[in-house]
Amino acid sequence: MTNTVTDFSVAPVETEAANDQPETEYMNTLWSQQYGYYKTIPELRAVIDAKARWTIGKGFETDPQTKFILDSIIGFGKDTFNTILENLIRTMNIGGDSFAEIIRDKDDNFVNLKPIDPGTIKIIVNRKGLIKRYEQTTKTKETSITTEFTKESIFHLSRNRTADEVHGISLIDSSTTGLGLVDIILARNEAMADMRQLMHRHVKPIIKWQLDTDDTKKIAEFKAKADQATNKGENIFIPLGAVEHEVVSVPTNATLNPLPWIQQLNQYFFQAAGVPQIIVGGSQEITEATAKILYLAFQQTIEEDQLYIEEQLDIQVGLKIELEFPASLENELLSDQKKAETTQAATPEDTTVQGVELNGSNTEV
Known part of the structure; x- marks a missing residue:
């Protein structure tokens, strides 16, 4: 039997770790594709930028x-230390790893931190899985030049490194399975493309022309004339009875409305990305209390990244700094809780109502 429906299952995945060789190398070959998603998908870019900005x-x-010392760091020449860190955090979320060259003077004093394209960096580990060095390959395909860096000369950030893997995990997808936010992004954009075409057909519907000729040349001439008139919004003049036309339309409720599906995918996207929509300026039908809880939950994630x-x-x-969180609602939530506690009934009198009987005597209800 063909075309049978199979149950959903997840294939087992092995960690990308050191093998039984003197050296094992890892290079993110998916970086260009991951960066392409970041540059192309606005909601993905908003999420990753928000993570970097808030961190x-x-x-x-x-x-x-x-x-x-840090005030003199210039990165590629026009950077500040804050923009360099934001760049590295953004890159780490896109590709799973980010790298920057630690530049020191002849006296071994730290003088600069310059970000490097992660798509050109190889991580070299020994048999025990410890980093030995880094290698950078040139971007040009004509000549391949490799530059070696000691592990002490590269600042390396990894996102959610798991078990004995030698690299981090991209927010966009997994370098092993190729899955992640990509599936949600593709499904959402496919649904939006369908919706776009549907709206386009409502404004400019398809017209079925019935011509009184089967001459391919005459049909081609009429097609060109009709298409030109439609595209320019002009009138078209045809001899009476020479052509019949019919507007091809889809009856109401004949197709599924894609908007609920798009909204569901949109909500699932932000949930999977770990960034509430309110952080990136999205509006949802939520209460103020819910918004505060979402904000507080996001704060815990950001503070973990800051740490x-x-x-x-x-x-x-060898630098000791403390990153400041933008704005915390923790004190406000505690204040709201105290206000709620003080408004509760403290004595039996708070829950009774005193009234006056018709004969003038007081009574409690």
């Missing part, structure tokens, strides 16, 4: 000496 928050706090960045800067570059 940087209001900037960083540190001691005066470290601040003096990761702070720890990596400390162990890889």
Whole structure:
């Protein structure tokens, strides 16, 4: 029997870790495709930019000496330390890993941090899975030049590295399975394309022309004339009885309305991405209390990312900073809770109503 319906299943996946060789290398060969999704899909770009923007928050706090050093960091020449970190966080979410060259002077003083295209970097690990070095290949296909970097000269961020894998996991997809937000993105854009075509056909419906000739030349001439008139919005003049036409339309309720499906995919997309729609300016039919809970939940995720960045800067570059969260609602939520507690009944008198009987005596209800 063919075309049978099979149950959904998930294939097992092995970690991309060091194998039984002196060296194992990993390179993100999907970077160009992942970056293409980021550049093309606006809602994906909004989510990733929001994650990077909120992780940087209001900037960083540190001691005066470290601040003096970081204020002189220029990246590719026009960067600040904040924009460099935001760039690396954005890149990490797109491809799973981000890299920057740690540049030091002859006295081994940290002087700059320059982001690198992750699609050109190979991670080289030894048999035990420990990073030995990094290698960068040129982008030109004519000549391939490899530049080696020690592990101490590369600042490396990995998103959600799992088990013994030597790389992070892209927010867009998994480098192993190729699945993730991609399926939701494709389904949503396919539905939007269908909706676009449906709306287009409502405004400019298809017309079925019936000509009184089977001469292909005359048919082609009339087709060109009719199409030109339609595209330019002009009138078309035809001899009486020479042509009959019929507007091809779809009856009401003859097809499914794609809008609920698009809205469901949209909601699922932001849920899977881990960013509430209110963060990127989306409007939903939610209460103020629900919005505060969503905001507070998102705050925990961002603070976890901030802690990761702070720890990596400390162990890889030797910089101690503290990233500030943009604005917290935690105190406001605690204040709302106290207000709710104070409005509760404290004594039996708070729940009784005193009235006056007709004879003038007081009574409690």
